[in-house]
Amino acid sequence: MKRKLLAIGTAILALGMLLCACTKDGGIGIPAPKPVDEVIPDDDDDSGEGGGGEDSGTLCTDVGQKPMIVAYYTENSKALPDPTLLTHINYAHGRFGNPSTGDGGIVISDTGLMQKVIALKDKNPKLKVLLMIGGWGMRADGFSMMARDAAKRTAFCEAVKAHLDNYGLDGVDIDWEYPTYSAEGTGASAYDTQNFNLLLKELRETIGTSKIISFASSSSAKYVDWPTAIQYIDYVNVMTYDMGAAPNGHNSPLYRSAKFNQRSCDESIDLHAKAGIPLNRMNLGIPFYGKSEKNPSADRKVYDYEVNYNEMDNILNKNWYAKRSLDVTGKNNRAWDDVAKVPFLTNNLGYNLLSYDDPESVGYKGAYVLEKKLLGAMFWEYRHDDDKQSLLRSLVRSVYGKESVME
Secondary structure, three states, X not given: OHHHHHHXXXXXXXXXXXXXXXXXXXXXXXXXXXXXXXXXXXOOOOOOOOOOOOOOOOOOOOOOOOOEEEEEEEOOOOXXXXXXXXXXEEEEEEEEEEOOOOEEEEEEOOHHHHHHHXXXXXXXXXXXXXXXXXXXXXXXXXXXXXXXXXXXXXXXXXXXHHHHHHHOXXXXXXXXXXXXXXXXXXXXXXXXXXXXXXXXXXXXXXHOOOOEEEEEEEOOOOOOOHHHHOOOOOEEEEEOOOOOOXXXXXXXXXXXXXXXXXXOHHHHHHHXXXXXXXXXXXXXXXXXXXXXXXXXXXXXXXXXXXXXXXXXXXHHHOOEEHHHOEEOOOOOEEEEEOOOOEEEEEOXXXXXXXXXXXXXXXXXXXXXXXXXXXXXXXXXXXXXXXOOOHHHHHHHHHHHOOOOOOO
């Protein structure tokens, strides 16, 4: 009798497991992580690294042209991007209707401008346009509150699908910066990493495999359970910038040099690879802006904390920093770190005043993309380049070996 009962119990358990494996669209049978919908106090512990994993391919049936040249393009832009220089555009920003509670739908800034960007496909039929949701600090508020609640997760996924379908977008770029981390007072939970897995699974089930899911990752590779998350994410935009600032660091050094003790792009890519992300599913991040000292004393302040590349011509060639109406003669000497492969500005005493990228350093980064066989490169953001698009053109030349991504 005990054997019969055991056999019956085993059969029931097997049937239950089979039913649980079913998904909404019937085509994605990836087991879900254990649900965690509990709300707990904020926890800023830097945990969340995974390990191992092999490339099983993307779920999206068409992630677009490779190597990728991905632009982040915001509602603050004036000129439309040049579609002959880009394979993908992440249009920003989409944000929560109610950031403090994580519901209220997804609100897109300037849908008229976004539709003009989507219409650029007429000039480049291979161009992919994604909706970027989130951002740094308060711009990402709402993710933690949404991800910990089953009903809000479903509402979020359905809102994303509605936007993708209504506007003809090719996918969504999730910029939750970062699960378990409370930036600028945003909500966070120690369970964010697990809840993020639940969100990704449901998002994939909701939008299917015809749409792209990408994610903007910290250069540290922390905060995400990568072996699970990569089952739903098609590729990762690694934010290999904001890793340092003058006077004691570089914003985005390609390699670590003895000059500064800080993370490099190469180390960041290696951290992601070790965490379980295949190299051919990573885009290297390139900043179209530089970093000065964040809170210098009044007598040391020259440049603002962030300086866009489109300000550099005046600084370098006209000795003029327009944002502060300041003569920077003797404080705008270009130096080059030949190990880190990035430039920086110094005063006449060699003191580092501004770390930035220029066409030369961007060219090295493009070559690195090919050498490491990465998926491609992405950059923040399009409007920060100069009128000649010097940085973007350097990136295209180094990756594609010509003046355009068009075939």
